[in-house]
Amino acid sequence: MSISVRHPIFGEGELLGSRWNGEELLVKFENNLRLWIHESELTRRERISLRSVHSISEDTHKCRRIIEAFRLGIVPHFAIDQYTFGRSRETSKFEEGLDELEIAGGSVLIVEGAYGAGKSHFLDYTYNLALKRGFVVAQAQLDPFEISPYRPMNIYREFMRSLRYCNGDRECGVRDLLKHAANVELAQDHEFLAPALSLVRKNLEDELLWLWIEGDTIPRWYLNDKHFRLRAPIMLDHSTAANNYCYILSGLAFFARTLGFKGLVLFVDEAEIAFRQWYSWSLAKGLNFLVGLILTSLNRVNPTPRITKDLSTGLYVEELEGMKLIYNGVKRHRTPYVYRIPSGIFLVIATTPLHACSSHDLLRCVDERSRLILSELDEHALEVMFSQLVAAYTHAYPGFQISHMSFEDAFSHAMERRAEGIRFFIKASVEALDIQRHSLSSTASSPMK
Incomplete structure (x- = not known):
């Protein structure tokens, strides 16, 4: 028929x-x-498919989600722990930073690696690790446009949207943290957060107040409304406002430590964007924000800075360790970079390899102990990774089987892309398995004569 x-x-x-x-x-x-x-x-009276209509198991669906992510060379967030291999040295280095945060009240780790080396994956893995160990965590992924280093307000907003901590078996966000802080009457002298916490304490908060705290742009009249008596400073969307947002972040870290958490861990991905700006002013302001955040995390900024006007640039600056930290030009909102010492922040920055010519100020801020270069995974780790990938693939496509010879062929195909980075190794692995599956399928169901 x-x-x-x-x-x-x-x-x-x-x-x-x-x-x-x-x-x-x-x-x-x-x-x-x-x-x-x-x-x-193709259609007839309804959409046509020769595949039998059947429901797939939850395990099969989960494995297909994993494989679809692998096609892009990435690991989905829910499978990060399961698909992390050969990073014991790097993980130990990160845990040293967590210990330093607990003991000294601040730390910095700069993770360096080429494109496709697994930097973002490592940050996701350590994000989960810090969360499980009782730290408050937040992350921001930079880009050349909206989340650029010379736009500190936008980076702060990303931190607020992603801020998480564990309360029992529940994940909480920045609003939960501030409600908790309001209940114990913390930080009466914090210029930004104290006015907001006073309203939260009286149950007078509303959605606009939360949006203001989280860095969203809201009408200025709201801040001056006598009914709320907020009278809070403006969240400045200026490239020179790095001091304000480092100050607020260190205030949140102070809340976290006072409330019994171990500190605030901030993750910044794609930081090389800071060195690839069209204009010299955006390059200078972007590097200033990163340098300010590093020095704040290392407790090397002054809580009572001596600010002067640089006549050559017209900017308000502080001389610090041979560098000039930039402050915003609105005197009323000219806060220090740090709320209190220690800052309570562990800053983790992922970037392509730093070079002295383009990242001089960043390299001056840290020593070799604060730098981590991602090593290339050895063949054993890649083979274990490939075996796990094959296991997920066979669960994703029930009925698909791979012989020992085909396994070796597919692994050899993936190893040809090894030099290009882990991302390309993963993509090549899935491509090799797809070829195996489709070639078997094509042989089994040739066109009817």
Whole structure:
């Protein structure tokens, strides 16, 4: 019995066969043209598919989500712990930073690696690790446009949106932290957070107040409304406002430590964006924010700074360790970089390898102990990773089996991309398994004569 189908361009046709598990169908059209067409483009009275309609198990669905992420060379967040291999040295270095935060009240770790080396994956893994160990965590991924280093307000907003900590078996955010802080009457002298906490304490907070705390732009009249008596400073969207946002972040870290948490861990990904700016002013302001955040985390900024006006640039600056830290130009809002010493912040920055010519100020802020260069995974770690990937693939596509010879061939194919980085190794692994699966499927279901 023949099956008639219709294509929006080629018209009516007769179905002859299929390949790739029914994803492509061979159709003979009325003009005798024979074409392989994706099944989604063909209809009869209803959408056609030669694959039997059946529900897949939860385990199969989860594994397919993992494989689809692997096609892009990334690991999904829910599988980070399961798919982290060969990073014991790097993890130990990160844990040393956590210990230093607990003992000394601040630390910095700069993670360096080429594109595709696994920097973002390592940050995701350590983010989960810090969360499990009782730290408050937040992360920001920089980009050349909105979340650029010379726009400190936008980076602060990303930190607030991603801030998490564990309270029992529940994950909480910045609003929960501030409600907790309001209940114990912390930080009466914090210029930004104290006015807001006084309203939270009286149950007078509303959504606009929370948006203001989280760094969103809100109407200025709201801040001056006598009904709320907030009278809070403006969250300045200025490139020179790095001092304000380091000050607020160190205030949140103080809350966290006072409330019994071990400190605030901040993750900054794609930090190399700071060195790739079109204009000299955006480069200078972006580096200033990163340098200020580093020095704040290392407790090397002054809680009572001596600020002067630089006549050559017109900026308000503080001379510190041979560098000039920039402060915003609005005197009323000219806070120090740190709320209290110690800052309570562990800053983790991921970037491509730093070079003295482009990242001079950053390198002056840290010593070799604060730098971590991601090592290339050895062949054993890659083979373990590939075996885990194959296991997920066979769960994602029930019925697919791979022989020892095919396993070795696929692994060899993936190893050819090893030099390009872990991301390309993962993508090549999935490609090799796809070839195996589709070639078997094509052999098993050749076109009908």
